[in-house]
Amino acid sequence: MAKLLPAALEKLIDELGRLPGVGARTAERYAYFLLKADQHINASLSTAIHDVHALVKTCPVTFALIDADEDVSHLYSDSDRDKQLIAVVEEPLDIVALERTGQFKGTYHVLGGAISPIDGIGPDQLHIPELLKRLVDDEVKEIIIATNASVEGESTALFLQRMVVDAGISVEMSRLARGIPVGVDLEYADQITLTHALEGRRAL
Amino acid sequence: MAKLLPAALEKLIDELGRLPGVGARTAERYAYFLLKADQHINASLSTAIHDVHALVKTCPVTFALIDADEDVSHLYSDSDRDKQLIAVVEEPLDIVALERTGQFKGTYHVLGGAISPIDGIGPDQLHIPELLKRLVDDEVKEIIIATNASVEGESTALFLQRMVVDAGISVEMSRLARGIPVGVDLEYADQITLTHALEGRRAL
Numbered sequence: 001m002a003k004l005l006p007a008a009l010e011k012l013i014d015e016l017g018r019l020p021g022v023g024a025r026t027a028e029r030y031a032y033f034l035l036k037a038d039q040h041i042n043a044s045l046s047t048a049i050h051d052v053h054a055l056v057k058t059c060p061v062t063f064a065l066i067d068a069d070e071d072v073s074h075l076y077s078d079s080d081r082d083k084q085l086i087a088v089v090e091e092p093l094d095i096v097a098l099e100r101t102g103q104f105k106g107t108y109h110v111l112g113g114a115i116s117p118i119d120g121i122g123p124d125q126l127h128i129p130e131l132l133k134r135l136v137d138d139e140v141k142e143i144i145i146a147t148n149a150s151v152e153g154e155s156t157a158l159f160l161q162r163m164v165v166d167a168g169i170s171v172e173m174s175r176l177a178r179g180i181p182v183g184v185d186l187e188y189a190d191q192i193t194l195t196h197a198l199e200g201r202r203a204l
Numbered sequence: 205m206a207k208l209l210p211a212a213l214e215k216l217i218d219e220l221g222r223l224p225g226v227g228a229r230t231a232e233r234y235a236y237f238l239l240k241a242d243q244h245i246n247a248s249l250s251t252a253i254h255d256v257h258a259l260v261k262t263c264p265v266t267f268a269l270i271d272a273d274e275d276v277s278h279l280y281s282d283s284d285r286d287k288q289l290i291a292v293v294e295e296p297l298d299i300v301a302l303e304r305t306g307q308f309k310g311t312y313h314v315l316g317g318a319i320s321p322i323d324g325i326g327p328d329q330l331h332i333p334e335l336l337k338r339l340v341d342d343e344v345k346e347i348i349i350a351t352n353a354s355v356e357g358e359s360t361a362l363f364l365q366r367m368v369v370d371a372g373i374s375v376e377m378s379r380l381a382r383g384i385p386v387g388v389d390l391e392y393a394d395q396i397t398l399t400h401a402l403e404g405r406r407a408l
């Protein structure tokens with residue numbers, strides 16, 4: 001079939017199609033939007049995409065994302081954060097979700113994923129040794145394992161717990177509560193969530 | 205609330221959020237993907253977005269999208285396309301959909317939208333005068349009005365039909381058939397579509 005769209009537009013559609021969850025139709029829609037948009041919109045999106053690697057780096061202590069000109073995450077260095085309490089998360093964006101609650105005053109540790117043999121991610125790819133070091137260095141009293149509620153997240157939590165025990169480090173460990181999310185009707189809750197909700201029931 | 209993400213990442217999320225239908229969560233997902241992607245992926249997406257305006261232009265005859273170095277759409281200039289048959293569409297991407305059928309051997313005319321008072325689009329913003337000129341210049345025998353099956357598309361089709369008649373141009377005019385799409389169960393077809401399907405029924 002002959003070429004139906006200008007080469008530059010085809011190219012843009014292909015490139016946009018690499019974004020996660022973006023199929024051919026969605027990529028076409030984005031590309032057509034950008035074609036009709038003012039050049040200043042394209043220019044700033046283009047620059048933001050090009051520069052993000054150079055302007056963002058990983059905190060050497062917590063592995064959170066920080067500005068390239070920062071030394072360490074302010075969520076670690078701020079004096080009002082409790083360094084003896086660590087929430088362990090899989091990905092940097094999980095920190096944003098927890099911070100939005102406004103309820104957590106400790107510090108964070110990003111593992112950089114979860115153990116997943118299918119994706120070829122073993123414990124060695126995760127920032128576990130650095131966490132064990134922090135537990136000792138900062139005399140940490142409690143860690144909240146806030147990995148995802150997936151099979152991988154659960155395995156990672158169990159593995160981490162064993163690593164801490166095996167290292168002979170004494171620290172309180174907990175996992176985020178499982179239960180029925182706010183606003184969800186009981187009849188729509190899945191069986192496993194409901195089982196967790198029963199097990200974790202709280203006295204009134 | 206203190207800044208939770210590096211400035212460059214926030215900026216990227218904001219910019220991606222301008223894409224149609226992309227909310228905050230989706231923009232975060234795209235931005236995080238780009239942050240983790242190889243720089244060559246970011247570089248080519250960035251270039252494609254930046255360059256699309258300069259490398260794509262509109263065909264002066266059909267208003268289809270063409271390469272900046274082309275004079276006229278090859279779907280018009282190719283000798284095997286029937287210039288006396290024109291499919292009138294709203295947007296350039298509609299051409300791709302029709303070409304994919306492989307059934308249409310005429311040429312196209314892109315109106316550049318549909319009449320929509322709410323969006324401030326009147327007949328003057330559409331490429332109707334250029335169409336009337338083509339009807340005369342190319343001695344067009346038939347036009348298929350392939351605007352969308354929306355209220356705006358229907359109004360535009362009616363308006364166009366009147367313009368052609370008022371201009372005293374004699375040409376066969378038709379509209380794409382309405383009916384039940386392939387693979388859709390009768391019980392799920394909406395009332396209006398079903399009415400169209402009854403009206404347009406074909407003898408066996």
